Amino acid sequence: MRLNAPSRAHQSIPATRRALLTVAGALLLTGCSSSDSPGDAAAPTGKPVDGGTLRYAVTGSPATASNDPHGGLGNESDLLRFALAYDVLTVPGKDGEPKPRLAVSWKPNKAMNRWTFTLRDDAQFTDGRPVRAADVLYSLRRIADKSAENYGRLADFDMKASSADGDHTVVLATRAPMAQAAKALESVSFIVPEGTKDFSKTVPGSGPFKVRTSGAQTAVLVRNDRWWGSRPHLDRIEIQAIADPQARANAVTSGQADVAGSVSPAAVKSAGNSGGLQVVRRKGVTEYPFIMRMDTKPFDDPRVREAFRLATDRKALVDTVFLGYGQIANDLPTPYDPSYPGDLPQRVRDVAKAKELLQQAGHADGLTITLHTTTAYPGMDTAATLYARQLSEIGVKANVKVEPADTYWTAVYAKKTFYTGYYGGISFPDLARVGLLSTSPTNETAWKNKKFDTGFTRAMGTLDADRRNTLLADIQRDLWKDGGYVVWGTGDGLDLAARGVTGLPDGPGFQRMFIDQVWMAK
Amino acid sequence: MTLRPFLRPVLLTVAATAVVFTATELLPGDAGDLRRAGRASEQDIADERDRLGLDRPAAVRYIDWLYGAVRGDLGRSLVSGRTVTGLFAERLPATAALVVFALAVTVLLTAAALTVAFLRGGHGGALATGLAAVPQSVYAAVLGTVFAGILGWLPAVSLLPPGGSPFDAPQALVLPGVTLALPSAAYATALLRGTLVDTLRRPHVSDARTRGVPPALVLARHVLAFLLIPALRVTALVAGGLMAGTALVETMFGYPGTGSLLVSAVAVRDVPVVQAAALPPVVVLLLCMLVADRLAVLHSGRSGSTDHGSGPAVAAAVGGRA
Numbered sequence: 001m002r003l004n005a006p007s008r009a010h011q012s013i014p015a016t017r018r019a020l021l022t023v024a025g026a027l028l029l030t031g032c033s034s035s036d037s038p039g040d041a042a043a044p045t046g047k048p049v050d051g052g053t054l055r056y057a058v059t060g061s062p063a064t065a066s067n068d069p070h071g072g073l074g075n076e077s078d079l080l081r082f083a084l085a086y087d088v089l090t091v092p093g094k095d096g097e098p099k100p101r102l103a104v105s106w107k108p109n110k111a112m113n114r115w116t117f118t119l120r121d122d123a124q125f126t127d128g129r130p131v132r133a134a135d136v137l138y139s140l141r142r143i144a145d146k147s148a149e150n151y152g153r154l155a156d157f158d159m160k161a162s163s164a165d166g167d168h169t170v171v172l173a174t175r176a177p178m179a180q181a182a183k184a185l186e187s188v189s190f191i192v193p194e195g196t197k198d199f200s201k202t203v204p205g206s207g208p209f210k211v212r213t214s215g216a217q218t219a220v221l222v223r224n225d226r227w228w229g230s231r232p233h234l235d236r237i238e239i240q241a242i243a244d245p246q247a248r249a250n251a252v253t254s255g256q257a258d259v260a261g262s263v264s265p266a267a268v269k270s271a272g273n274s275g276g277l278q279v280v281r282r283k284g285v286t287e288y289p290f291i292m293r294m295d296t297k298p299f300d301d302p303r304v305r306e307a308f309r310l311a312t313d314r315k316a317l318v319d320t321v322f323l324g325y326g327q328i329a330n331d332l333p334t335p336y337d338p339s340y341p342g343d344l345p346q347r348v349r350d351v352a353k354a355k356e357l358l359q360q361a362g363h364a365d366g367l368t369i370t371l372h373t374t375t376a377y378p379g380m381d382t383a384a385t386l387y388a389r390q391l392s393e394i395g396v397k398a399n400v401k402v403e404p405a406d407t408y409w410t411a412v413y414a415k416k417t418f419y420t421g422y423y424g425g426i427s428f429p430d431l432a433r434v435g436l437l438s439t440s441p442t443n444e445t446a447w448k449n450k451k452f453d454t455g456f457t458r459a460m461g462t463l464d465a466d467r468r469n470t471l472l473a474d475i476q477r478d479l480w481k482d483g484g485y486v487v488w489g490t491g492d493g494l495d496l497a498a499r500g501v502t503g504l505p506d507g508p509g510f511q512r513m514f515i516d517q518v519w520m521a522k
Numbered sequence: 523m524t525l526r527p528f529l530r531p532v533l534l535t536v537a538a539t540a541v542v543f544t545a546t547e548l549l550p551g552d553a554g555d556l557r558r559a560g561r562a563s564e565q566d567i568a569d570e571r572d573r574l575g576l577d578r579p580a581a582v583r584y585i586d587w588l589y590g591a592v593r594g595d596l597g598r599s600l601v602s603g604r605t606v607t608g609l610f611a612e613r614l615p616a617t618a619a620l621v622v623f624a625l626a627v628t629v630l631l632t633a634a635a636l637t638v639a640f641l642r643g644g645h646g647g648a649l650a651t652g653l654a655a656v657p658q659s660v661y662a663a664v665l666g667t668v669f670a671g672i673l674g675w676l677p678a679v680s681l682l683p684p685g686g687s688p689f690d691a692p693q694a695l696v697l698p699g700v701t702l703a704l705p706s707a708a709y710a711t712a713l714l715r716g717t718l719v720d721t722l723r724r725p726h727v728s729d730a731r732t733r734g735v736p737p738a739l740v741l742a743r744h745v746l747a748f749l750l751i752p753a754l755r756v757t758a759l760v761a762g763g764l765m766a767g768t769a770l771v772e773t774m775f776g777y778p779g780t781g782s783l784l785v786s787a788v789a790v791r792d793v794p795v796v797q798a799a800a801l802p803p804v805v806v807l808l809l810c811m812l813v814a815d816r817l818a819v820l821h822s823g824r825s826g827s828t829d830h831g832s833g834p835a836v837a838a839a840v841g842g843r844a
Contacts, residue, residue, distance in 0.1 A: 057681075057776075061789070061790070062609070062613065062778070062782060062783040062786055064601045064602055064786065064792075065604075066601075066602040066603070066604070067604075071603070072601070074601060074602070147566070147569075148566060148569035148572075148573050149570065149573070152566060200604070213684060215684075217613075217778035218682075218683075218778075219684070238684055240681055240684075240776075242681075243773060243776075243782065243785070243786055244773055244774060244776060247773075247775065248776070250666075250678040250679045250776075251678070251681060251776065253678065254677060254678035254679065256677055256678070257681070406549075406551065406789060407550040407551045410550075410551050411551075
């Protein structure tokens with residue numbers, strides 16, 4: 001989730017301006033009179049067409065644009081360029097499990113703290129040098145060395161104790177037994193030639209495209225004919241970094257770009273009138289859970305937490321906040337994770353029961369509380385306002401306090417008693433590590449549970465994916481019953497694309513950055 | 523010619539950068555903890571702050587910055603590590619083109635509005651004041667809706683071709699440029715109308731008018747000379763204001779200039795970039811003021827009068843909203 005944070009900065013536009021932009025966008029689009037509504041992205045159909053230039057408008061901020069794939073990955077526009085220009089060891093699969101990329105296979109030792117990754121032997125950098133284990137080790141070590149910049153992207157690995165075994169095998173040591181080493185390397189393990197120090201300009205990569213020009217606003221990439229993988233169909237990809245979500249959407253509706261990444265539900269709704277566009281829906285990307293600190297009154301009483309969950313009208317929230325582009329959730333923060341316990345009953349609204357629970361907890365005369373929220377992501381404040389109204393029906397007076405967006409994550413997040421959180425498609429194990437273990441740096445709900453901790457450690461030491469997911473599902477059941485989350489829904493990640501753009505990824509997380517097999521119908 | 527007239531702009535520039543620096547210091551959070559997004563350990567943040575040099579006292583960092591700036595080194599971005607001069611070199615031409623275009627439109631519109639005001643004997647000032655009070659974002663929304671949405675004449679976003687300059691896509695300048703120019707022109711008109719009305723009240727003007735001299739001749743012979751110096755001063759003021767106004771329009775239209783760079787740099791507390799981005803409006807304003815002052819001195823020296831061009835409007839302008 002922290003890698004999703006940058007877009008927050010770009011979206012922290014004052015609410016009045018956002019409203020204006022949205023109004024402008026809506027007006028702008030009603031002007032084009034076509035009744036054709038945007039269809040959901042079609043699965044790749046027909047025979048791919050070779051050639052053409054794809055113009056991709058992506059979230060980006062000129063102040064944070066970087067050429068260094070190993071530092072803080074502040075910008076989606078950079079990430080997109082890196083994902084096209086560099087090879088990574090593994091990529092996220094559609095099912096959430098890691099899939100081979102530069103690494104063809106991986107297996108652990110018995111203790112599961114040494115992983116042997118076998119690399120493909122036909123990869124080469126754009127300058128003709130082969131990609132060797134030494135390059136991989138150099139790149140991973142550089143990422144680990146820059147941990148202060150990238151907040152410990154590879155903190156679970158002991159890069160000093162890792163080594164190369166021949167030209168195409170690396171042995172990676174982990175600090176503790178770790179079943180999901182391949183997942184931890186997913187997408188962000190960009191490989192550069194050994195010894196590269198100067199990142200002030202683009203360095204050779206071994207990915208499907210090579211960078212021709214790159215600036216803070218635009219980058220031009222052309223197909224890398226030396227790439228080992230399936231030959232990309234596109235000749236050229238132009239990346240335009242645009243901070244404002246409405247400007248990105250406008251770029252596609254007016255034909256100045258072929259794809260706009262991460263647009264708002266409102267922009268998609270208004271694009272409904274412009275015709276000729278498709279919408280890519282990436283499930284489970286945005287989530288604004290309400291977070292109750294279990295170590296603070298009144299949420300130290302499980303009956304209050306349950307009452308707050310029962311007060312939630314999930315459908316109304318999804319319809320209002322995500323304009324229907326989302327799914328209701330069941331109070332677990334990562335319903336898209338392969339470990340999600342799908343057999344739990346769906347919690348539904350029950351005002352009478354909620355009132356009764358509050359009464360039992362000694363709040364028969366009602367309860368007054370502050371619900372903190374912000375405008376960092378579109379709809380966060382709306383969610384809190386609507387939820388406060390729903391809470392009033394069980395006798396809780398929740399005063400919504402909208403905090404400044406740029407300091408919300410330092411001043412409010414994981415500090416206040418009752419506040420609105422954000423997740424951008426984090427996996428359950430990652431969430432547990434940063435926010436649910438007794439030792440987690442930001443335990444946002446103050447969930448401290450021995451059984452959970454030991455269950456998690458056991459699951460992480462289990463190699464078999466099915467077995468591991470079963471163990472993880474078990475510890476989530478307790479969280480569902482007793483935790484500090486009100487998770488009412490997940491919003492879709494929304495991309496707008498011109499008709500004819502085919503094969504845009506709609507899978508989880510960083511998968512959306514790997515657009516090398518996209519093609520455009522003529 | 524002495525150096526004294528130049529001393530004031532330099533001191534004012536230093537003062538302005540000090541204000542900007544203090545303002546960024548007063549913003550809650552710094553580049554170190556804003557990048558953590560609530561998920562890094564305290565140690566990570568301390569390391570990051572240490573790496574960025576944010577643990578040094580603010581005054582030391584400011585003096586460092588100032589010393590570097592004098593030598594032409596504006597430092598490096600805290601976030602991307604790129605040189606600030608490089609970041610600006612990439613984007614300044616786009617903003618310069620936008621500001622020059624907007625200034626030209628402002629001057630034309632103001633001239634047209636003042637001519638109308640003159641022909642109507644100085645009436646109708648409320649309209650200009652009203653238009654000047656409308657926020658830029660409203661102009662952007664309305665213009666975008668009409669010209670990009672309904673009529674489809676202009677691009678909805680002002681993207682420049684990769685590696686290209688504004689001259690490769692001049693149509694991209696129109697919407698942001700006009701958005702900048704409309705309130706500026708209204709503002710300039712509101713300021714100069716006062717001087718115009720005063721001038722029209724002068725005996726030799728009313729005398730010429732009663733004698734039936736054609737309006738065009740009155741304007742050229744008796745009025746323009748009085749408007750020239752205030753107009754120069756207002757132009758200087760407006761130029762600085764336009765430069766500062768690029769932050770909003772560039773962000774709204776996705777135009778790759780220094781204004782949108784400033785906006786994103788503030789969001790991540792990238793102080794060296796914010797500092798440098800605050801310089802162009804200040805420098806443009808002060809340079810233009812300097813030029814306007816010099817010209818005023820030359821002008822008054824030539825005509826031998828002292829009261830030309832120091833009408834009440836300009837005094838108001840200096841405390842005005844640019």
